Amino acid sequence: MVVKSEIKHIKSLQQKKYRIQNGLFVVEGIKTVSELLQSSFSPYKIYSTDESLLTGIPVEKAIVSASELKKMSSLQNPNKVLGVFHIPRAVPPVFKDWILVLDALKDPGNLGTIIRLCDWFGIRHLVCSPDTADCYNPKVLQATMGSIARVNVVYEVLDSLLERPEVPVYGAFMDGRPVYGQSLPAAGMLVMGNEAHGISAAVSEKVKHRIGIPQYGDQRTESLNVAMATAILLNEIRRPTQR
């Protein structure tokens, strides 16, 4: 049983403004909540309709009714457990492996998928321009499937990052040089652009290596979805150079 103001508070965390104000975000579903509980994320409070699911969880918790959970949830069919966690302090990216950089990526589903791809390919640091979708948006978290626990997502202005001398800067362009012909270094930054407009002009200037994925079909195909292109390029970065 929770009071109305608490439900309202949790519901408000669906908006970025209130997430920032409170330093809190919400994840839903047994799997994601337990992954976050086992990670370095710090829990604030866990809610569940099922008492047994809360047993042994050593954090503040409450049993709620199905209708209370529905009121707190961003899902049409809430999934038994809802967790509120503290937004972690961002850690500066480390330049000894590849870092993925997103320039104004807007779609929460794409961002969630890309976080999951980073996790799969062991990319530990994801830097997003401030106008990229918020990684604590419920739709993003839903799409990450818990991978948010293993990828350090940092929001910062890209200009000075891309001027860092430690590693070369690569970027994906429709007319970029085919990635297949290149021997990629062991560490670098890979910039992926906005869904509709690609990498912005200002950011493009800082990209030294313009790479692309050759198209094999009809020229009318507009472009690969940015998440698909990211999947292919991260695979190219990680795959052994010879087969």
Next chain:
Amino acid sequence: MVVKSEIKHIKSLQQKKYRIQNGLFVVEGIKTVSELLQSSFSPYKIYSTDESLLTGIPVEKAIVSASELKKMSSLQNPNKVLGVFHIPRAVPPVFKDWILVLDALKDPGNLGTIIRLCDWFGIRHLVCSPDTADCYNPKVLQATMGSIARVNVVYEVLDSLLERPEVPVYGAFMDGRPVYGQSLPAAGMLVMGNEAHGISAAVSEKVKHRIGIPQYGDQRTESLNVAMATAILLNEIRRPTQR
């Protein structure tokens, strides 16, 4: 101006049952409708809120009000043009290039993305098990971005297809042999499985070459989304073997 029964008829095509009964499907948006008009798809009727968009289109057409379009549409914000097309007769797949095969893929967004990937990588034939999502589902068509015009999608029982002697059968498995180490043939079939359960046991038996995408991150990452895995494997099929 259209009559109520016509609106009802078009609305009914959102359901597979009525699409099959009538042999018709609906696409929305200027871009997709014009791509389909320029393809081998046969138009039935085109509707638009904007007379100028219908000018010069030599097929049956009607101007509709915004509220009529909204009633016909599957979108929350309909996009000026709605086209009704005949479902084409499926062409048998040709075994001289790679064919993509989907075993019980359920998510319309994934299917749409995969059709778009086929188009990008020039995969002309996509064979789906009968329990795969319907490619004329509005959500699939929305995700294909017009690529449906350039990919032959066939629904059939996979058993006899996978026994065809012309080309070897590959399939994606979590524990498959890393795709990087292999020299892939110029033609083959690549089977991708269901989102939750992968390739079914019956279909697995017919897959001679079990391939996989090595994971570089933490072992807790569950799996790559099937559309991501398809992107990576089609890229592996098409990329030159050396770089």
